[in-house]
Amino acid sequence: MNKLIGLLLVLFSGVAGAAGPAFDYALQAQRVTDNVYAFTGRNEDFSTVNGGNIVNTGFIVTDRGLLVIDSGPSLRYGQQMRQAMATISNRPILQLFNTHHHPDHFLGNQAFADTPIAALTATQQGIATEGNAFAENLYRMAGDWMQGTEVQAPNTTLKPGKVNIAGRSLRLLALEGHTGGDLAIYDESSGVLFTGDLVFNSRAPTTPHARLKLWLASLDVLEAVTREPGFTALVPGHGAVTRDAAPIRQTRAWLLWLNKSMQEAAAAGLDMNEVLARPVPAEFSGIALGEHEYHRSVGHLFPAAEQEALGHAH
Amino acid sequence: MKLPLMVAALALSALMPAAHAANLQANGDPLDSARWQDMEKTFLAGHPFIFDPRVKVTGPADAENPLQVPITVDAIALGKVEEVVVFADFNPIVQILRFFPGDAAAYLGFRVKLQQSTPVRAAVRTTDGIWHVGGTWVNTVGGGCSAPSVGTALPAWQKQLNEVSARQWRDGELAGRLRLRVVHPMDTGLVAGIPAFHLQEIRLTDNKDQLLMRIETFEPVSENPVFTVQQQNAGRVRASGRDNNGNVFSVWID
Numbered sequence: 001m002n003k004l005i006g007l008l009l010v011l012f013s014g015v016a017g018a019a020g021p022a023f024d025y026a027l028q029a030q031r032v033t034d035n036v037y038a039f040t041g042r043n044e045d046f047s048t049v050n051g052g053n054i055v056n057t058g059f060i061v062t063d064r065g066l067l068v069i070d071s072g073p074s075l076r077y078g079q080q081m082r083q084a085m086a087t088i089s090n091r092p093i094l095q096l097f098n099t100h101h102h103p104d105h106f107l108g109n110q111a112f113a114d115t116p117i118a119a120l121t122a123t124q125q126g127i128a129t130e131g132n133a134f135a136e137n138l139y140r141m142a143g144d145w146m147q148g149t150e151v152q153a154p155n156t157t158l159k160p161g162k163v164n165i166a167g168r169s170l171r172l173l174a175l176e177g178h179t180g181g182d183l184a185i186y187d188e189s190s191g192v193l194f195t196g197d198l199v200f201n202s203r204a205p206t207t208p209h210a211r212l213k214l215w216l217a218s219l220d221v222l223e224a225v226t227r228e229p230g231f232t233a234l235v236p237g238h239g240a241v242t243r244d245a246a247p248i249r250q251t252r253a254w255l256l257w258l259n260k261s262m263q264e265a266a267a268a269g270l271d272m273n274e275v276l277a278r279p280v281p282a283e284f285s286g287i288a289l290g291e292h293e294y295h296r297s298v299g300h301l302f303p304a305a306e307q308e309a310l311g312h313a314h
Numbered sequence: 315m316k317l318p319l320m321v322a323a324l325a326l327s328a329l330m331p332a333a334h335a336a337n338l339q340a341n342g343d344p345l346d347s348a349r350w351q352d353m354e355k356t357f358l359a360g361h362p363f364i365f366d367p368r369v370k371v372t373g374p375a376d377a378e379n380p381l382q383v384p385i386t387v388d389a390i391a392l393g394k395v396e397e398v399v400v401f402a403d404f405n406p407i408v409q410i411l412r413f414f415p416g417d418a419a420a421y422l423g424f425r426v427k428l429q430q431s432t433p434v435r436a437a438v439r440t441t442d443g444i445w446h447v448g449g450t451w452v453n454t455v456g457g458g459c460s461a462p463s464v465g466t467a468l469p470a471w472q473k474q475l476n477e478v479s480a481r482q483w484r485d486g487e488l489a490g491r492l493r494l495r496v497v498h499p500m501d502t503g504l505v506a507g508i509p510a511f512h513l514q515e516i517r518l519t520d521n522k523d524q525l526l527m528r529i530e531t532f533e534p535v536s537e538n539p540v541f542t543v544q545q546q547n548a549g550r551v552r553a554s555g556r557d558n559n560g561n562v563f564s565v566w567i568d
Contacts, residue, residue, distance in 0.1 A: 140455065269483040269491045271423035271542040272384035273372045299378040306540065310479035310495055313553065313565040 023076055023145050025053045027084040030241065035061040036192045037088060038235045039072075039081065043203040043288040046073070046104070051145030052138055053077065055104040058194055058235050059085055060187055062166035065094035068115075069185060069194045069235075071108030073138060075149040078108025094166060098154050099196030099237070100179045101126030102206075103134035109152035119154035120174055122181025126209075127153050158183065173222075177215025178205070178237075184218075186225050191232035193225055201239025201247035202286060204293035205254055207300045212259045216252060223248045254284060258294070262301050266309035275302055345433040345449050349403035356408070357399055357437055362444050368392050369448025371400075371436050377428065377454040381461060382536050385410075385452075386423040389438040390544075392446055395420035397439045402452075402534065404432035406459050406504060410534045416525030418518065423542030426534050427502070428452060429459040463499035463508075463537045471499065476563040478553055492518070494553055494567065495540045502533040513539065516555040520547045 029037040038058040046052050052073030060067040066085060071078045082093070096112040098119040099105055106127060109117055119127070131151035139146045160174035160183075171186040178197045185194040197206070198218050225231060226245040236247045265275045275298050280290045343350040344365050354363070368391040377383040389395055398420060400410045406429050413422050420438065428434075435449030480494035496513060503510030512533050518526040526545050545551075554564035 137455065268486075269481070269488045269493060269542075271386055271493075272425065272540075273374075273386045273423065276374060276384070295374065295376075296378045299382060303382065303540075306493075307479065307495065310481050310493060311568075313478040313480045313494070313567050 023051065023147075025051060025072075025077055025080050027053075027077075027080050029059075029084050029088050032058070032192050032233050032235060032241055033190050036187060036190045036233075037061075037085075038241055039084070040240060041104075041238065043239055045289060045292060046138060046141040048141075048143035048145070050142075051076070052104055052107075052142040054238065056235055056237055056239070056241075057081060057105075057108075060168065060190070060192075061089045061091065062094065062168045064166035065092040067094055067165060067168070067170075068096040068112065070099055070105040070196075071096055071112055073104040073107050073142065074146050075108060075110045076145060076147070078111025081108060082111055095156075097158070097183060097185060098123055098127075099183045099185075099194070100181060101130065101134075102179065102197060102209075103131075103138050105196070105237070106131075106154075107135060107138060107146075107149050107151070109154070110148075110150060113152055116156045117152070117154040118156040118158045120158050120160070120181035120183050122176070122179070123183065124154050124157060126180060127151065162188075171225075173225075175218035175221060177211050177213070177218045178207075179209040182218060184222060184225075188230065191228075191230040192235060193222065193231065193233070194235045195222055195237060195248075197237030198222060199234065199236040199247050199251050200254075201236040201242060201250065203238045203288045204284075204290045205251055206293055207258070207297045210255075210297075210300060212255050212301070215255055219248050219252050219255075250287070254287065257281065257284070258297055258301065262298070262305035263308075266302065266305040269309075272298065272302055272306075345435075345451055347403045347433045349433075353401060353403055353408070353435070357401060358445050358447075363437065363447055364444065366392075366438075366446035366448060369436050369438050369446050371434060371448050371450045373434055373450050373452045375451070375453060377452050380428050380454040382425045383428050383434075383452055383454065384423070384425050385434055386542070387421065387436040387448075389420040389436065389446070389448075392420060392438055392440055394441050395438055396441060398422070398436055400434070400436045402426070402428060402432045402434045404430050405534055407502060407533045409532045410434075411532060412530040414525075414528045414530075416527055417520070417547060418526040418543050418545035421542075421544045422527075422529070424539060425536035427459050427461075427500075427536055428454050428534070430454065459502050459504050459534060461505070463501050471497070476555070476557070476561055478563060478565045478567075480553065480565070480567040482551065482567060484548065490544050490546050492543045492545060492551060492567065493540065494543075495538060496555065496563070497538050498557060500531075500533065500535055500537045500539060504533075511557065511559060513555055513557045516541070516553060518543065518545075519552045519554075521549045521552070523552075526551065 041055045057070040093115045169188040173184040175182045370388040372386040431453040438446045474497040477497040483491040501511040513531045516529045551567045556562045
């Protein structure tokens with residue numbers, strides 16, 4: 001009898017093993033320029049198929065080690081990122097930067113627990129208050145890819161401005177508007193600008209923490225950087241790497257339309273369901289998830305526009 | 315099908331276009347909800363009813379924010395309406411609101427808190443005593459009813475309690491539209507240590523004190539509720555209301 005149970009166990013574990021997915025993000029470091037690399041995610045929403053790999057992360061190879069920008073949506077992503085980086089350089093990780101507090105950018109932090117993890121104060125606060133809820137939500141949307149993922153908070157507060165790390169001159173830009181604290185990193189040595197989620201490329205921007213006026217002002221700061229003579233490439237938070245400022249202009253055009261659209265709808269007296277039913281203009285047809293993010297943004301942004309349009313009644 | 319109900323359905327179907335008549339059903343919930351029988355007992359209490367596509371309930375198929383799910387009820391196609399009750403089968407507090415159109419149209423836009431994915435329905439009673447039921451499924455991540463209101467955490471909310479902002483649109487496509495927002499936490503009582511605290515009634519009357527609409531509101535209506543009403547009155551409208559703690563308001567909307 002015991003033998004039979006043993007045999008059954010072997011059979012079952014064999015079946016489970018064969019059916020178990022590999023949870024492989026297939027991360028390939030994309031060379032942006034000498035010693036600067038990016039991992040580019042898909043222009044999709046979170047799903048159990050992509051495991052949350054919808055985000056861009058990156059790293060800079062210095063003489064002493066690697067500087068990493070964002071850690072992805074899960075522990076597994078962070079671990080696989082480290083493996084992929086090790087194929088490029090066997091130097092140690094010097095530091096990880098979290099550009100902002102959205103989950104697809106920091107939930108891989110556990111894989112970097114042995115290195116300093118740096119973020120702006122607002123980002124640290126955001127992760128402290130909302131991190132766990134974000135993680136729960138990603139478990140719901142990405143499923144088993146998230147296994148073992150827990151919030152690992154940044155342990156170093158960034159001071160914005162110019163810093164020299166391992167002979168590399170970085171400009172840390174403390175901006176805001178996509179969230180309460182948005183870090184952009186300009187690597188002056190290579191001319192590569194990592195924008196975080198202030199810039200989306202051909203993927204509709206997300207707005208759960210957006211303050212549009214501040215965001216638009218931040219885009220102006222970033223575009224000024226791209227006009228500097230040393231600028232070579234832009235790594236957006238989502239979407240393809242470019243050699244120009246086109247994604248900045250595209251993100252700006254989307255946000256300006258969104259803002260105007262909310263104000264006009266509120267002034268016209270539309271109810272929220274009528275606002276949701278309005279189409280996304282044809283000029284944005286090349287932007288992935290346009291309609292999806294428009295619907296989400298109505299929920300985020302319309303109540304404030306509506307309140308502005310209603311007069312005080314006595 | 316019970317006999318009086320069948321007679322009612324047949325009588326109705328004779329009066330309407332074939333497309334509508336084909337969609338009339340007296341049983342067989344079109345939203346296929348396990349809670350329908352309970353809903354029927356609770357809200358219709360044995361009175362005759364039909365599922366009727368002329369009762370349009372609009373909401374997002376996927377609601378991003380379970381605290382502010384927009385719902386629009388449009389029963390204008392039914393003609394004269396006595397009462398509308400709006401409920402969500404799977405909400406911990408099922409009843410959302412009731413409204414009684416006077417001179418205003420049988421139309422109301424508002425926002426609700428949903429705890430989980432659920433049908434949201436409107437049952438509309440016409441002058442013949444028959445309830446017409448329409449609805450839509452809303453998917454949401456949930457948690458809307460067991461989260462504290464944002465306002466209670468802010469120090470200044472008491473100063474603004476029952477403050478009304480509003481506007482009427484007199485021209486264009488949406489002529490006759492009135493929108494109003496009332497500052498109120500609308501606490502459900504489902505959060506530990508925060509008792510139920512919500513608006514109970516809002517009355518809209520014209521400048522001759524004729525009733526445009528009376529709205530009875532319950533806990534699931536969203537914090538700082540916003541209402542959209544359609545009416546043909548050209549003049550000022552008085553909005554008055556009270557909550558379950560006896561706080562009242564009364565304002566003119568120009």
